[in-house]
Amino acid sequence: MNSKTIKVDYLARVEGEGSLLVKIKDNKVKDVKFKIFEPPRFFEAFLRGRHYTEAPDITARICGICPIAYQMSSIHAMENILGVKIDGQLRELRRLLYCGEWIESHTLHIYLLHAPDFLGYDDAIQMAADHPETVKKALELKKTGNDIVNLLGGREIHPINVRVGGFYKIPAKSEFLIISDRLKWARDAAIETVKWTASLPFPDFDQNYKFVSLSNPNEYPLNEGRLISNDGLDISINEYEDHFIEEHVQHSNALQSLKLKEENYFVGPLARYNLNFDKLSTITKQVANDVDLTPPMNNPFKGIIVRALETLYACDEALRIIEQLDIPERPFVDVEPKAGTGYACTEAPRGILYHRYRIDDEGIIQDAKIVPPTSQNQKQIEDDLLKFVEKNINLQKDELTWKCEQTIRNYDPCISCATHFLKLKFEND
Amino acid sequence: MSKKSKPKLAVWKFASCDGCQLSLLDCEDELLSVAGFIDIANFPEASRAVSKGPYDLSLVEGSITTPHDAERIHKVRRQSKFLVTIGACATAGGIQALRNFKDVKEFTNIVYANPKFIDTLSTSTPISNHVYVDFELRGCPINKYQLLEVVNAFLNNRKPNISPHSVCIECKRRSSVCVMVTKNIPCLGPVTHAGCNALCPSYDRGCFGCYGPKETTNTSSLAEWFSSNGLKNDEIVRTFRGFNAYADAFRKESEAHE
Numbered sequence: 001m002n003s004k005t006i007k008v009d010y011l012a013r014v015e016g017e018g019s020l021l022v023k024i025k026d027n028k029v030k031d032v033k034f035k036i037f038e039p040p041r042f043f044e045a046f047l048r049g050r051h052y053t054e055a056p057d058i059t060a061r062i063c064g065i066c067p068i069a070y071q072m073s074s075i076h077a078m079e080n081i082l083g084v085k086i087d088g089q090l091r092e093l094r095r096l097l098y099c100g101e102w103i104e105s106h107t108l109h110i111y112l113l114h115a116p117d118f119l120g121y122d123d124a125i126q127m128a129a130d131h132p133e134t135v136k137k138a139l140e141l142k143k144t145g146n147d148i149v150n151l152l153g154g155r156e157i158h159p160i161n162v163r164v165g166g167f168y169k170i171p172a173k174s175e176f177l178i179i180s181d182r183l184k185w186a187r188d189a190a191i192e193t194v195k196w197t198a199s200l201p202f203p204d205f206d207q208n209y210k211f212v213s214l215s216n217p218n219e220y221p222l223n224e225g226r227l228i229s230n231d232g233l234d235i236s237i238n239e240y241e242d243h244f245i246e247e248h249v250q251h252s253n254a255l256q257s258l259k260l261k262e263e264n265y266f267v268g269p270l271a272r273y274n275l276n277f278d279k280l281s282t283i284t285k286q287v288a289n290d291v292d293l294t295p296p297m298n299n300p301f302k303g304i305i306v307r308a309l310e311t312l313y314a315c316d317e318a319l320r321i322i323e324q325l326d327i328p329e330r331p332f333v334d335v336e337p338k339a340g341t342g343y344a345c346t347e348a349p350r351g352i353l354y355h356r357y358r359i360d361d362e363g364i365i366q367d368a369k370i371v372p373p374t375s376q377n378q379k380q381i382e383d384d385l386l387k388f389v390e391k392n393i394n395l396q397k398d399e400l401t402w403k404c405e406q407t408i409r410n411y412d413p414c415i416s417c418a419t420h421f422l423k424l425k426f427e428n429d
Numbered sequence: 430m431s432k433k434s435k436p437k438l439a440v441w442k443f444a445s446c447d448g449c450q451l452s453l454l455d456c457e458d459e460l461l462s463v464a465g466f467i468d469i470a471n472f473p474e475a476s477r478a479v480s481k482g483p484y485d486l487s488l489v490e491g492s493i494t495t496p497h498d499a500e501r502i503h504k505v506r507r508q509s510k511f512l513v514t515i516g517a518c519a520t521a522g523g524i525q526a527l528r529n530f531k532d533v534k535e536f537t538n539i540v541y542a543n544p545k546f547i548d549t550l551s552t553s554t555p556i557s558n559h560v561y562v563d564f565e566l567r568g569c570p571i572n573k574y575q576l577l578e579v580v581n582a583f584l585n586n587r588k589p590n591i592s593p594h595s596v597c598i599e600c601k602r603r604s605s606v607c608v609m610v611t612k613n614i615p616c617l618g619p620v621t622h623a624g625c626n627a628l629c630p631s632y633d634r635g636c637f638g639c640y641g642p643k644e645t646t647n648t649s650s651l652a653e654w655f656s657s658n659g660l661k662n663d664e665i666v667r668t669f670r671g672f673n674a675y676a677d678a679f680r681k682e683s684e685a686h687e
Contacts, residue, residue, distance in 0.1 A: 012477040015447050039444040039494045040549060045536035046527035051667060057637065061524050061672065064448020064570060112454060112475065123476030125464045132461075139457040146455060154628050156455050157448040157570040158639075161632050169632045331633075405477070 002027045002393060006401050011408060013113040013123070015065050016415025020404055022389055029393070032386045034378060034408060036254040038415045047368040052078050052337060052359045053164055059355070059370065060158045063417045065108070068101040068149065069348030071162040072223055073355040073370075078164045080237075081342030081359060082335050089328045090166045091223070096321045097152045097162070098222045098346070099314040103145025103186070104156070105349035106269075106307040106314075109412045110197060111138035114304050117406040118200040134196070137189055141311070144186040147179050148318060166332030173327050180322045183315055190312035191287055197305045198291040203403075205388060206298040209380070210263055211271035214347050220279040220313060221272060223346050228275055229265070238343040240354050246371065254415070257376040264380040267351025267373050268411065269306040270297060281320075284313040300384060300410040307412075337363030348373055350412050372417035381411050436485035436584065439471035441505050443491030443498050444525055444553060448570040449516035450474055450490050456573050463577070466584055482508030486583050488576075489562075492518040492553045494525060499550065499559060506560040513579055514556045517569035517672045521641050524569075526553040526675035530683075553675070564589060569639040569672035572624050592623050593644040596636050600627035608635055615655050615668060620646040620678065641673035648682035662686045 006022040017038040023031040043062055050058060055074040060067035072094065079086060086094070111134070112124040121127040128135035146156045151171055153159025161168050214221035215228040227243075228234050235243060246255040257265075274295045277285070288294050288309055297306065341358045351373030358367040388407050392400060440450050454460065454475060470480040487509035493499050506512055517523050528536055533551040556562055566579055566589075575591055582589040592598075596618035600607070608614040608630045616635030618627065622643040629636050642648070648669065655665050669683035 010473055012473045012479075013475065015451075015474065017442060039498060040540070041444055041494070041523075041525040041553075042528055042533075042536045042540055045539040046524070046531070048539070051664075054667070058524060061446050061448075061569065064446040064451045067446075067448070108454065116477075122478035123469075125461070125469060125476070126478070128461055128464075135461070139460060143457040146457070154632050155570075155625070157451060160629050160634065163634075168634045402477075 004397050006389075006397065006404055008401060008405060011405060013116070013409060014413050014415060015063070016413075016417075018408075018413065018415045020385070020408065022385065022404060024389065024393060027393060029386055029389050032382050032389070034381050034385065036252045036378070036415050038253055040253050044368045044370060047357075047365050050365050052081075052357070052363040052365060055357065055365065055368075056162050056164070057158070057160070062370070062372070063414055064157050065105055065414060066101060066348045066350065066417070067158050068097055068153065068162070069346060069353050071159065072098060072346045073344050073353045074357070075162060075164050076223060076344035076346060077342040077355040077357050078359075079335070079342070080344055081340040081357065082164070082338060084165060084333060084335055086166060086333065089326055090332075092321045092325070093152060093167065093170065095222055096148060096318055097159075099318040099321070100145045100148030100152070102314040102349050103311055103318075104142050104149065105145075106311045107138060107142040107145060107193075109349075110193065110304055110307050110311070111135065111142075113412070114409050115197070115200070117402070117409060118304070137192070141186055141189045141193065144179075144182050145314070147182060151175055151179060163332055165335040166330075168331060170327055170331045173325060176322045176325055180319055183319050183322070187283075187312065187315040187319065190308065190315050194287050194291060194305060194308040194312055197308045198293060200304065202299060202301045204299075205301055205391070207300065207384065207387065209270075209298060210265040211274050212265045212267050212352065212376075213271040213275045214345060214352060215276060216279070218279070220276050220317070221347050224344075227345060227352070230275060237345045237354070240343065240345065241356070244371075244376075246375065252378065254375045254378060256378045257371060264383050265376065266380050267376050268303070269310050269349075270300065270303050271351065272347060273297060273306045273309065280309070280313050281316045283316055284309055287312060300407070303410050303412075337361065350374060350414055350417075351376060372414070374411070374413045374415060374417050377411050377413065381408055381413065384410070435466060435468040437470035437480065437482075438467045438580075439482070439484040439487045439509065440474070441487060441489045442474070443489065443502070443519070443556070444494040445491030445516065445518045445523065447474065447490070449519075449568075450488070452515075452571050452573040452576050453488075456577060459577055463580060467580065483510060484508055485510045486580070487512045489514045489519050489556050490516055492522045492525060492555060493559055494550055494553045495548055496550060497548070502556060502559045511563045511583060512560070513564045513566060513583075514562050515566045515571050515576065517567065517639065517641060518553075519556045520565045520567050520676075521673040522553040522555050522675035524672050524674070527670065528553055529675055530670070555675070566591070567622050567640045568624050572626075575624055594623050595619055595643045596621045596623055596625070596627050596630075596640070599623050599625075600630050603627055603631060605630045608633060609654075613658055615658070615660055617651070617668065620648050620651050638669070638671050638673055638679065641676045642678035646678040648678050649685070652682055652686065
C-alpha cells in the first residue's frame with residue numbers, strides 16, 4: 001500500500017514564507033495544506049488614523065515585488081472616494097508604470113523562480129552555468145522593466161513618485177525615448193521568451209477553472225474595468241464584497257477567498273488571458289498563434305508561457321504609450337479630501353488586488369480592506385495540489401515533492417501579500 | 430579566490446515585504462559576477478538548494494514579531510560568522526512597528542476572524558534588540574549599490590563605505606533646490622540618514638525618512654520648523670512615525686507631540 005507524507009518546511013523560489021504538507025494513506029490523498037506562516041503585519045489596522053495621501057506609500061510595503069500594484073489600487077480607491085477621474089496622458093503614464101512592473105515581475109518569475117523547475121535546476125545561478133546567454137538575456141529583460149519603474153517611479157522597489165491625483169513629477173519626453181530603444185530590444189527578447197517557454201516540457205494537467213479578472217471594453221486590463229468571470233459574473237468593483245468572501249483557517253496566516261457559492265476561483269495571468277485575449281496587441285496575438293497557445297488555456301503549468309505573452313504585451317504597450325506620449329503640463333490634478341468610501345481593483349502581476357477605504361472629512365482613514373491575489377488563489381492552489389497528487393500518486397517521493405512545489409509555483413504566489421487578516425463579518429459603512 | 434573555497438552567504442527573512450532581499454536579484458548587471466565570488470548557500474527566495482551552516486555572511490531582512498521568530502534569530506546568529514541586517518524592518522522594526530504605539534489586541538481584533546489562531550508579539554522590534562549585529566544597512570528599501578558595497582567589503586575584509594550623514598548633504602551634492610525652503614514642503618532630509626541619493630526632493634516631494642535617523646539628529650529643531658510652517662501636532666506625529674517609527678530619535682520626537 002502506498003502511504004507517504006510530503007512535507008516541505010520552507011518553500012523556495014516564492015515570495016515569502018510558506019510550507020506544504022500532503023498526507024497520502026493507502027493510495028488516497030488524506031490531507032493537503034499549503035500553509036502560510038509569514039508573520040502578520042496588520043496593515044489594515046495601522047492604516048486607520050493615517051492620512052489618505054499616505055496610503056500609496058504605506059501599502060506599497062506589503063510587497064517588495066509588486067509595490068506598484070498596491071500604489072495603483074490605493075490611489076484609484078482614494079480617487080473613487082473623491083470623485084476624481086484621471087484621464088488622458090496621466091492615465092497612460094500610470095499604465096506605462098504598471099507595464100514596467102509586469103515586465104520585471106513576470107521576467108523574475110519566468111526565468112529566476114519557475115524555469116529552473118522545468119529544467120531540473122535548483123536555481124537560476126545553476127541554470128546560468130549551462131545556459132549563460134539565456135540567463136543574461138533574462139536579467140537584461142527584467143532590467144528593462146525596472147528601467148521604466150526607475151524613471152517614472154524614482155526607484156525599482158517602493159517607488160516614490162505616485163500620488164493620489166497623478167505623479168509628483170514627470171520626466172522629460174527625451175528620457176522616455178531613451179528607454180524606447182531598449183524596449184524594442186525587450187520586445188524581441190520577450191518573443192524569444194514566449195518561444196523558449198513554449199518548448200519546455202509540460203505535464204498534462206488541464207482543469208476546469210473559474211477564472212476571474214478585470215475586463216475593459218477597449219484594452220487589456222491593468223488599472224480599471226469591471227470584474228468578470230468565465231461563468232457569467234459581470235460586476236462593478238463596489239459589488240466585490242457581495243460576491244466574494246474570505247475565510248480564516250487555522251493553518252494559514254492569510255485569509256482565503258471564496259466565491260459566495262463556496263467555489264474556488266483563479267486569478268492572475270491565466271485568468272486575464274482567457275477572458276481578455278481579444279484585447280491583446282496584434283503582435284502578441286500573432287506570437288500566441290505561432291506557439292499554438294490561444295484560449296481556452298486550462299493547464300496551470302503553462303502559465304509560464306502566458307506570463308511570457310503578457311511580458312511581450314507589456315513591452316509592446318509601453319512602446320505604444322511612449323510613442324504617443326505628450327507630457328502633461330501639470331503632473332497631478334488637485335484633490336481635496338471629503339468623507340466617503342471608495343473601491344478599486346487593479347491587475348497586479350499575480351491577479352486582481354482589491355482595496356476599499358473609508359475616510360473622514362479631514363482625509364483620515366477610518367477603515368481599510370485589502371484582498372491580494374495570492375489569498376484569492378490559495379484555495380485553488382490546494383485544489384490543484386490535491387488533483388495533481390491523485391494523478392501522480394505513484395511517483396517517487398522526491399520527485400513528487402518537487403512537482404508539488406512546482407504546482408504551487410505555477411501561481412507565482414506572493415506570500416507577504418497574502419498575509420493579513422480581515423474580518424469575516426461585513427461592517428455596515 | 431580560485432584555490433580557496435568561496436565564502437558562504439545566507440539570506441534570512443523575518444517580518445518584511447521581501448523588497449530588501451529582492452534588491453540582490455535586482456542587481457541585474459552584477460548578480461552573476463557576485464555569484465562567482467560567493468557561494469549562495471541558503472537563499473530560499475532564489476534557490477531550492479540549501480547547504481548547511483555555518484555561514485560566513487548572513488543577510489537578515491525583517492523584524493521580530495512572533496515568539497517563534499524571537500527564537501529563530503538566535504539560531505541564525507549561532508550559525509553566522511558575520512550578521513548584517515538589511516532594511517528598515519531589520520534595523521528599526523519597520524512600518525509594522527506602528528503596533529508598538531497601540532494595543533496589539535485591538536489590532537488583532539480589527540483584522541482577524543479568529544484571533545486565537547494567531548501567535549504574535551505585542552511589538553515589532555529590530556534584530557539588534559535580540560542578537561549582536563555586525564553591521565546595519567538602512568533603507569526602505571535598501572539601496573542595492575550599498576548592498577553590493579557591503580558584500581564587497583566583506584569579501585575584501587574591510588569596513589563598508591556607507592556615509593552616515595544626512596539626506597540634505599546628498600541633496601546639495603546633486604544640486605536639488607531645497608523643497609522646504611522654496612516650496613514649504615515638510616521634509617525629513619535634515620535628520621534622515623543618507624543612502625537614497627536624496628531621491629524624493631529630486632521628484633519635488635519632501636523626504637519621508639526611509640533610511641531612518643542619521644547619526645546625530647536634531648529632530649526637535651526640525652519639528653519646531655514644521656510647527657512654525659503650519660503643521661499640526663498630529664501631522665508631525667505621522668511624519669516621524671513612518672517606516673522607521675520605532676528608531677529612537679523618531680520615536681521620541683513623535684511621542685513628544687502626542
